[in-house]
Amino acid sequence: MSWEKLSDMKATHPLQIAQCTVVMHDDHELGFNWWVPHTLKKCDVNIALVKKCSAKNLKNMHKFGIECPNFSAYLNYPP
DSSP states (O other): OOOOOHHHHHHHOHHHHHHHHHHTTOTTSTTTTTHHHHHHHHHHHHHHHHHHHHHHHHHHHEETTEEOOOSTTSSOOOO
């Protein structure tokens, strides 16, 4: 096991670090008090955007329960 710098971990796994600091009640400390709420709020916004985009794509990609391809490359047109 090796020790990793917290700045590296915050850059690669921000949501997990923010959730861990909330669970350990360290989110009120100086290094985390502004970063944790910002990260959790940003995560909620990103999740909402993904849900919105996936619902839009699902609505556009399916007609009557059948998947319809949008790209002509997926259709079997002769060249």
